[in-house]
Amino acid sequence: MPYNVSRRLVLKTGAAAALLASTILSGPASAAPVTIRVALKDFLSTDPTAVAYVAQVEKAMAKRGHDIHIELVDLPSSGYADALGIMLLSRDIPDLIYFQGGDEKFASQGVLEDWRPYIEKTKYLKNALYPHNKARLDNYPYLLYVHPLRAWQPVVREDWLKKAGAKPPETTKAFAALLRTLHEHDFDNDGTKNTWGITAAGSLEELDGFLNPAFGIDATWLKDEEGAWVNSQISDEERDKLKYYHQLFKDGLLDPEYITLNWQTKEDKFYTGRAGVVSASNAENVVTYETKMRALHPDVSLTVLDPPLGPKGQGLAAVDVSKESRGWALSALSEHKQEVVALLDFMASPEGQFMERLGVPGIHYKKEGDQIKPLAALGSWESPFLVASNYDPPIELLPASAEKYIDNTQRYFLADNKFSYPPEYAAALDAATNVYNAFAYELVSGKANFDQWDDYVAQWKSSGGSQLTEYAKQVLK
Known part of the structure; x- marks a missing residue:
C-alpha cells in the first residue's frame, strides 16, 4: 500500500456533540457550524473516489459529535508547492496544510502552530506516532x-536464500x-555464474543504510x-567499513557497475537474476519488487x-x-484548531485507520458476511491522512516482506545528530561531500589504496571539512 499523503480538503463543522465522552479529542465540542480549510495535494x-471517501469520513465524524462537512478545494497537482506558497503569501491560509517543502519561512513568521500540546491531549494520535x-x-x-520511515534495507529472493542453505x-x-x-x-539456471551478490544504483548509500x-x-x-567531534566521513569507522566494501568488490560480490547504474537497471538486474540482493528505501519499494518479481516468477x-x-x-x-x-502543518491563525486535531485523532483511531487503509466500500473492498474481500482498486489506494504505527488491519494489506521492512524501521531506529548548516556553509558542505564520494569509490574499486587515507582526510x-567541523563543535558542544 502506498504511503503518499499528498492530498487536499476543506472541512465545515457544526454544533453537534455535547458530551465529552462522545468526542475523539478531549475538550468541548464546537458549539456552532464552522468551516475548516485543509490544503492537501x-x-x-473532480475525483469521485475522493468525494466518496470524504462522505464516509463526514458520516463517521458526525457520529462522534463533530458534524463536519468536507468541501474539496483544488490546487494543481503540477506545481502544488508553488501554488500553495502563493496562496499562503496572499494571507489565504487554510487551517490544515500539507507541505512538500517551503514550510520553514512560514514557521519563522509564526504562521504555523506547535503540534505537541495538541497531540498530547489526543486519545489515538499520540499513540500512532x-x-x-x-x-x-x-x-x-x-x-x-505519520508514515513509516524510509530506510535502506536488503532484500533477497526467499527461494535463493533456501538454495544457499543459509538462514538469514x-x-x-x-x-x-x-x-x-x-x-x-547458478541459481537462475541460465547456464552461467553471472549473478553479483549485491548491486546498487549509483552510490554506496544503499549499503550504508544497513551496514553503517x-x-x-x-x-x-x-x-x-580524545573525545573530539569528527565527521563520520573521515573517521576510523568509515575506513574500516570501506575496507569491507573493497573486499566485497575485490571478490566479485559487489556489482562493479554499481556506480553508474540507475534505479531501473538496478531493479532489472534483481528481477533477471543478475543480482542476488538489492536495497529497498521504503515499504512501497518492497511491494513493487515482490509484485514485479512474481510477474516473472x-x-x-x-x-x-x-x-x-x-x-x-x-x-x-x-x-x-x-x-x-x-x-x-496546523495554522496558528486558525479559529478551529480543536476540530482539526479531532479529525486527525479520528483518522488515527481503529475506525479511522480501517478507512485509511482499506478506502471506500464497493470501490476498494467489499464485505461478504464477516469477510472483507479486497478489490483491484485497493492496490492503487493511498492513505490520505496518516498510517498509524500501532494499527493491525483486519486483512493482509502488505506482503510479509513489506511488513518486516516496517517493523525493522522501528526496531532498529537510530536518531542522528545531524543538523542544518547556515547557507554560507553550502559550498563547503558540497565540496567535502564530493571529495568523500570520489575517494570512497576509488578505495572500494581499488583505484586508490588505504595507505592514502591520511591524504584523503x-x-x-x-576542501571545506574544517569549516564544517568548527561549526559542528559550536552546535554539538
Missing part, C-alpha cells in the same frame, strides 16, 4: 508526517558469505579517542534481511531527525 473534487515522528517534533514541531545472515561475515554463495552458484552501525557509524558526527517471495551485526554494533543508518521534509578538511 491530489485529492480533488513512529519513533522518528517524536524525535522530529522535538526538533521542529511544525510538521507532522546475522553478522557481516555471514552476510558476505551469503553474497559469495549467490555469486558462485555494524562498523560503529551510528551518527554523522562521532567522537574520536509466480511462486517467488522476497525476504527482508535484518541489518547484520558487525564489529561495533547493529542497526539501520542513523536518521536525520532535525525535521520532517514534508507533512501536515587532509583533502576533505581543506
Whole structure:
C-alpha cells in the first residue's frame, strides 16, 4: 500500500456533540457550524473516489459529535508547492496544510502552530506516532508526517536464500558469505555464474543504510579517542567499513557497475537474476519488487534481511531527525484548531485507520458476511491522512516482506545528530561531500589504496571539512 499523503480538503463543522465522552479529542465540542480549510495535494473534487471517501469520513465524524462537512478545494497537482506558497503569501491560509517543502519561512513568521500540546491531549494520535515522528517534533514541531520511515534495507529472493542453505545472515561475515554463495552458484539456471551478490544504483548509500552501525557509524558526527567531534566521513569507522566494501568488490560480490547504474537497471538486474540482493528505501519499494518479481516468477517471495551485526554494533543508518521534509502543518491563525486535531485523532483511531487503509466500500473492498474481500482498486489506494504505527488491519494489506521492512524501521531506529548548516556553509558542505564520494569509490574499486587515507582526510578538511567541523563543535558542544 502506498504511503503518499499528498492530498487536499476543506472541512465545515457544526454544533453537534455535547458530551465529552462522545468526542475523539478531549475538550468541548464546537458549539456552532464552522468551516475548516485543509490544503492537501491530489485529492480533488473532480475525483469521485475522493468525494466518496470524504462522505464516509463526514458520516463517521458526525457520529462522534463533530458534524463536519468536507468541501474539496483544488490546487494543481503540477506545481502544488508553488501554488500553495502563493496562496499562503496572499494571507489565504487554510487551517490544515500539507507541505512538500517551503514550510520553514512560514514557521519563522509564526504562521504555523506547535503540534505537541495538541497531540498530547489526543486519545489515538499520540499513540500512532513512529519513533522518528517524536524525535522530529522535538526538533521542529511544525510538521507532522505519520508514515513509516524510509530506510535502506536488503532484500533477497526467499527461494535463493533456501538454495544457499543459509538462514538469514546475522553478522557481516555471514552476510558476505551469503553474497559469495549467490555469486558462485547458478541459481537462475541460465547456464552461467553471472549473478553479483549485491548491486546498487549509483552510490554506496544503499549499503550504508544497513551496514553503517555494524562498523560503529551510528551518527554523522562521532567522537574520536580524545573525545573530539569528527565527521563520520573521515573517521576510523568509515575506513574500516570501506575496507569491507573493497573486499566485497575485490571478490566479485559487489556489482562493479554499481556506480553508474540507475534505479531501473538496478531493479532489472534483481528481477533477471543478475543480482542476488538489492536495497529497498521504503515499504512501497518492497511491494513493487515482490509484485514485479512474481510477474516473472509466480511462486517467488522476497525476504527482508535484518541489518547484520558487525564489529561495533547493529542497526539501520542513523536518521536525520532535525525535521520532517514534508507533512501536515496546523495554522496558528486558525479559529478551529480543536476540530482539526479531532479529525486527525479520528483518522488515527481503529475506525479511522480501517478507512485509511482499506478506502471506500464497493470501490476498494467489499464485505461478504464477516469477510472483507479486497478489490483491484485497493492496490492503487493511498492513505490520505496518516498510517498509524500501532494499527493491525483486519486483512493482509502488505506482503510479509513489506511488513518486516516496517517493523525493522522501528526496531532498529537510530536518531542522528545531524543538523542544518547556515547557507554560507553550502559550498563547503558540497565540496567535502564530493571529495568523500570520489575517494570512497576509488578505495572500494581499488583505484586508490588505504595507505592514502591520511591524504584523503587532509583533502576533505581543506576542501571545506574544517569549516564544517568548527561549526559542528559550536552546535554539538
